Amino acid sequence: MSEEYLLEIEDLHKQFNGNHVLSGINFTLKKGEIYAVVGGNGAGKSTLMKIITGLYKADSGEMEISGKRVRFANPNDAHKNGIYLVPQEPLVFPNMTIEENITMGLKGIGKPKELRKKILQVINRVGWSIDISRLGLTLSIAEQQLVEILRGLVREAQILILDEPTSTLTHNEIDSLFDTIRQLSDNGIGIIYITHRFSEIFELSHSVAVLRDGKISAQGPISEFSYKRLLDGLVPTNEQPSNNITQKKSVIQSSIEQIGATVLEIDSLCGNKFQDISFSLREGEILGIAGVVGAGRTELAEAICGIKKFNSGTIKLNGKRIKNLSIRKVMDLGLAYVPEDRHAHGIFNITSVRKNITSTILNRLNGLFIPITKENEITKKYVNDLKIKAEGTNQELSDLSGGNQQKVVLAKYLATEPKVIILDEPTRGIDASARADIYRIINQLKERGLAVLLISSDTEEIVELSDRVLVMQEGKINKEIEKEKLTVDNITSAAFGVKKDVIS
Amino acid sequence: MKSFLYKIIKVRELSILILMVAYFLFVGSINSQFTNSNTIVLLVNGSIILLVMAIGQSFVLLTANIDVSIGSIMGLSAAVCGTLLASGANLGVVVFSVICVGAVIGFVNGIGVSYLKIPAIIMTLGMLGVVRGLMLLYTKGMWIENIPNYYKKIARIEILSIPFPVWIGVFLVLIAYLFLTKTKFGRYFYAVGDNTDGAQLLGLPVNTVKVLAFILSGLSAAIAGLIFVMNIGFVSNQTGSGMELQVIAAAVLGGVALTGGMGSVIGAGLGAIFFTVINSSLVFMKIPAYWNSAISGLLLILIVVGDSRFQKYLKERSRQNQKNSLGENDREKQSKAIP
Amino acid sequence: MFLVGELIFFGLLTPGFLNIQNLLFSMNDFAYIGLAAIPMTFVIITGGIDVSVGSIMGLSSITVGVLWAGGLHIWIALIVALIVCTLAGLLNGLIVAFTDVQPLVVTLGTMFLFAGIALVISGGSSATGYEGISGFPNPFVQIANGITLGLPNSIWLILFFLLIFGALLHLTKYGRNVYLVGINMKAAKYSGIATKWIVMSTYMLAGLGGGISGIILTSYFSSARSDLGAQAILPVITAVVLGGTSILGGRGTVLGTVIASIVVGMMNYGLQLSGMTSEQTTIIVGVMLIVAVVMRRFNINYVKKWFIGNRSTTTKGS
Known part of the structure; x- marks a missing residue:
């Protein structure tokens, strides 16, 4: 095999408990190449990366670094061979300075002074300005990512793996991260860039590999790829979402008549991370809120439903002003918020489906004791309605798939019988069929006359479902788009602000 | 301004020192005998057992674990030390055996916590019972009183008019401090407690660090046992019981966080001294001694709650600062983007 | 499971052990552990811990003693003591719920504080440390030492606690x-549950449990002392954890805690009957605690099933 490749992987296989997670992966990375890797959840991206970085061992297959055959037992081996992974959630030590964060765990390198010099050199080389005596806990997520990259560079990594680095960054931060990545590539470092955003692939990478079901379904220089070819690689051809369009049209027609009276009115609401927000929401309407991560959408939703406080402005629910009410009271008035972070704020993972679903309505059940039969009735109703796949209502949430967990979370808030429901990223991290189910549920809610506020970073999702869209940028409503003008391009350009418009 | 704030977060031991000096002055203003150097040496000497154990406990707390078995390890060590001395064993043999006892128990704790993944509080709680039982079996529930005089006299050796046990304490604090701050491996203790996943991913020997922390904790309890026999001169069958919670309280008082990754052995040492100072000061203020625990408990709560509020404030401040600086960056970039 | 195994084990070892009379009366010695451990189960299920309960026992004991010695009617003194202990629990709960100091640290502080207050009360009334206040009226002494319907009162109390707290935890909305x-905790908050109140109330229950436990001890020894229960905290936590409650929160049953309290108590009794000293039993309890947790970890699936089975029997039982 030739030495021009930094990394060469041949016929890699891996299975867990008899499931083939990776079957026959071939992959090469050249010096200075930015190689994008895309794939749905469970396609095997993270397993592949964990094998490359020594966290897992492959069942079979070869791996070569600069022409030398290697086999890693742990992350340290990978570091020694110049491979460094920047994880999706940076793992920074909060009580240590940036300098300590970078040097921690470094083996056999000279004196602290020389090390510091080296760090400063690396920082200079990539053109950042950052005070290395700051503590980890004061860093923004973007800065934490820089620290992770610095860790890799100080370890003289030749191959950097970035795992969905932009998923939690603001637009400006993404721009400067891309500059950095290009700079690193100019310096000859090979970069594996994991993402699920197509736009980033075309903007940044030289080559791309699409993973599906543990296999590479498409691979090659970016010039050979179009938007459509990427999509073909991701989705099996027989499952193309072509029927969506017809379905959507019928929804449009039926929806117009259904929109009823105004139920939620927000007037010049200001709070932490959002300013001067005004809009109204009517029965049977799906109002999408688009924008990039960090635009203040979740903060707005949390202020509306009483989790966070707001500074000024008014919220009227069914004509009644709500302010400083507990989450419970707001819920009882008919407004439910389905939180964005399913694991942290949504599910009770070590308990049953039943106890999850009724967690929001315990106070509405009569008497001191929990009426078990009533509880079971309610649970069964929602399990059937939402087609939650579980072995009975006593199954623990931790045994369900992500999509079914999300349905349980949805069920738990629907059980409060809300008039207005705020859905925050309702389909994040779930598979295609669960996604389709959730879309169907949302449309049913709308038909039943619920007012839905849909927050999503998935622009296609917003376009598909919404009757009207508000685009937020940096805490303000940047644009309102009516149904007729709803396109992915329109939303994207508004979400990224004026600057993008000027460029395009 | 920023760096000043960070320094305060870092130098938590300084605030406990200031607080302690203020307390000294306060009690001194009521009774001037309190601030005289003899009293101070006496107080420090009285806190040595607590102090030595607090050093070991700090290692465990830094890794975000806890060791509640040290009270009974100290008791067993003291018993082993006492019986060996009484049977006329050579001093070197005694010290070596006692240290082995502490290290082995600590090692077992460490294996349980790091490899068997037993929550530290459960593992060491179980060990507390086991070791306490072993001690009572070993001594048959009897007191050990016939400690040879030469050993008891060691406690009264004075170097520069400071008793020998205090030197042991000072020596141990310094060694531990230098190890934790100046060596690469020492920093691992902070890293493991600060962010275990991060430490794992960087390839740090997380499990080794945890085991070592428990060994050091056991060791320190053994040394405390040696000093106990030296200072007190007999070993009752209840020796060390209840000490574990005092040690943890002392370390917390000295700014070591139970959440791991924060604090220093100097802070823990000062905390141990402060804890003793509070207890002893009441006599000087002519308050009946039975107020001791009430006042130290109250102070502990006030300090810990105050500290948590203060930390929260600092974090909010630094977040504010960060937001401002971020805003500036954005503006810069936008102004760049326009031309 | 443990209990059955143990009964058989000791039954074989010492014929006298299975004498029902002996078994039941041995419970007097450790009923107070169970009484404190049952409400403690609530605290640990919320993911907290309360190490101040031992001190609360002393506080309860000395409050009853001093008030009674001061001329108050014994039952009124008892009620006042329970109120004081619940307030002590309230203080714990307030600090834990409304600051972000860890429960262990908070209750460590209040452990010293409450023990101190108990000492101050006892010192202020010049009750001598070791002998305490004694000479309580017979009805009070009978609380722990009496027999009702052929069973020791302490068994009735444990059963009563099992029913009340079992129902509270497993059948009510509060539980x-x-x-x-x-x-x-966060998902609970987002579901509109008053998380702070729930957390706070569990500490109040633990305080109340400590208070009742202290009164039983006082009645059992017929003497009120500020340091009663000072060593009780570790056995109490041991009983809760051994009973299947996860120290990380979210799992646990009242029945499990009761069984574990009895197991630990019977073990003491059984081992002593078979010629072991009480010192040796602490070793065995300690080892059992560690082994139980390790077994749970290795057999997670098996244990999960056992848990579900256990839970349903609890519901049926109460």
Whole structure:
């Protein structure tokens, strides 16, 4: 095999408990190449990366670094061979300075002074300005990512793996991260860039590999790829979402008549991370809120439903002003918020489906004791309605798939019988069929006359479902788009602000 | 301004020192005998057992674990030390055996916590019972009183008019401090407690660090046992019981966080001294001694709650600062983007 | 499971052990552990811990003693003591719920504080440390030492606690909320559950439990002392954890705690009957605690099933 490749992987296989997670992966990375890797959840991206970085061992297959055959037992081996992974959630030590964060765990390198010099050199080389005596806990997520990259560079990594680095960054931060990545590539470092955003692939990478079901379904220089070819690689051809369009049209027609009276009115609401927000929401309407991560959408939703406080402005629910009410009271008035972070704020993972679903309505059940039969009735109703796949209502949430967990979370808030429901990223991290189910549920809610506020970073999702869209940028409503003008391009350009418009 | 704030977060031991000096002055203003150097040496000497154990406990707390078995390890060590001395064993043999006892128990704790993944509080709680039982079996529930005089006299050796046990304490604090701050491996203790996943991913020997922390904790309890026999001169069958919670309280008082990754052995040492100072000061203020625990408990709560509020404030401040600086960056970039 | 195994084990070892009379009366010695451990189960299920309960026992004991010695009617003194202990629990709960100091640190502080207050009360009334206040009226002494319907009163008390707290934890909305808070505090908040109140109330229950436990001890020894129960905290936590409650929160049953309290108590008794000293039993209890947790970890699936089975029997039982 030739030495021009930094990394060469041949016929890699891996299975867990008899499931083939990776079957026959071939992959090469050249010096200075930015190689994008895309794939749905469970396609095997993270397993592949964990094998490359020594966290897992492959069942079979070869791996070569600069022409030398290697086999890693742990992350340290990978570091020694110049491979460094920047994880999706940076793992920074909060009580240590940036300098300590970078040097921690470094083996056999000279004196602290020389090390510091080296760090400063690396920082200079990539053109950042950052005070290395700051503590980890004061860093923004973007800065934490820089620290992770610095860790890799100080370890003289030749191959950097970035795992969905932009998923939690603001637009400006993404721009400067891309500059950095290009700079690193100019310096000859090979970069594996994991993402699920197509736009980033075309903007940044030289080559791309699409993973599906543990296999590479498409691979090659970016010039050979179009938007459509990427999509073909991701989705099996027989499952193309072509029927969506017809379905959507019928929804449009039926929806117009259904929109009823105004139920939620927000007037010049200001709070932490959002300013001067005004809009109204009517029965049977799906109002999408688009924008990039960090635009203040979740903060707005949390202020509306009483989790966070707001500074000024008014919220009227069914004509009644709500302010400083507990989450419970707001819920009882008919407004439910389905939180964005399913694991942290949504599910009770070590308990049953039943106890999850009724967690929001315990106070509405009569008497001191929990009426078990009533509880079971309610649970069964929602399990059937939402087609939650579980072995009975006593199954623990931790045994369900992500999509079914999300349905349980949805069920738990629907059980409060809300008039207005705020859905925050309702389909994040779930598979295609669960996604389709959730879309169907949302449309049913709308038909039943619920007012839905849909927050999503998935622009296609917003376009598909919404009757009207508000685009937020940096805490303000940047644009309102009516149904007729709803396109992915329109939303994207508004979400990224004026600057993008000027460029395009 | 920023760096000043960070320094305060870092130098938590300084605030406990200031607080302690203020307390000294306060009690001194009521009774001037309190601030005289003899009293101070006496107080420090009285806190040595607590102090030595607090050093070991700090290692465990830094890794975000806890060791509640040290009270009974100290008791067993003291018993082993006492019986060996009484049977006329050579001093070197005694010290070596006692240290082995502490290290082995600590090692077992460490294996349980790091490899068997037993929550530290459960593992060491179980060990507390086991070791306490072993001690009572070993001594048959009897007191050990016939400690040879030469050993008891060691406690009264004075170097520069400071008793020998205090030197042991000072020596141990310094060694531990230098190890934790100046060596690469020492920093691992902070890293493991600060962010275990991060430490794992960087390839740090997380499990080794945890085991070592428990060994050091056991060791320190053994040394405390040696000093106990030296200072007190007999070993009752209840020796060390209840000490574990005092040690943890002392370390917390000295700014070591139970959440791991924060604090220093100097802070823990000062905390141990402060804890003793509070207890002893009441006599000087002519308050009946039975107020001791009430006042130290109250102070502990006030300090810990105050500290948590203060930390929260600092974090909010630094977040504010960060937001401002971020805003500036954005503006810069936008102004760049326009031309 | 443990209990059955143990009964057989000791039954074989010492014929006298299975003498029902002996078994039941041995419970007097450790009933106070169970009485404190049952409400402590609630605290640990929410993911907290309360190490001040031992001190609360002393506080309860000395309060009853001093008030009674001061001329108050014994039953009124008892009620006042229970109120004081619940307030002590309230203080714990307030600090834990409204600051972000860890429960262990908070209750460590209040452990010293409450023990101190107990000492101050006892010192202020010049009750001598070791002998305490004695000479209580017979009805009070009978609380722990009496026999009703052929069973020692302490057994009735444990049964009563099992029913009341078992029902509270497993059948009521409050109990459900305790679990939900322990499994995921944030999700509970987002579900509109008053998380702070739930957390706070569990500490009040623990305080009340400590108070009752202290009164039983006082009645059992017929003497009020400020340091009663000072060593009780570790056996109490041991009983809770051994009973299957996860120290990380979210899992646990009242029945499990009761069984574990009895197991630990019987073990003491059984081992002593078979010629072991009480010192040796602490070793065995310690080892059992560690082994139980390790077994749970290795057999997670098996144990999960056992848990579900256990839970349903609890519901049926109460």
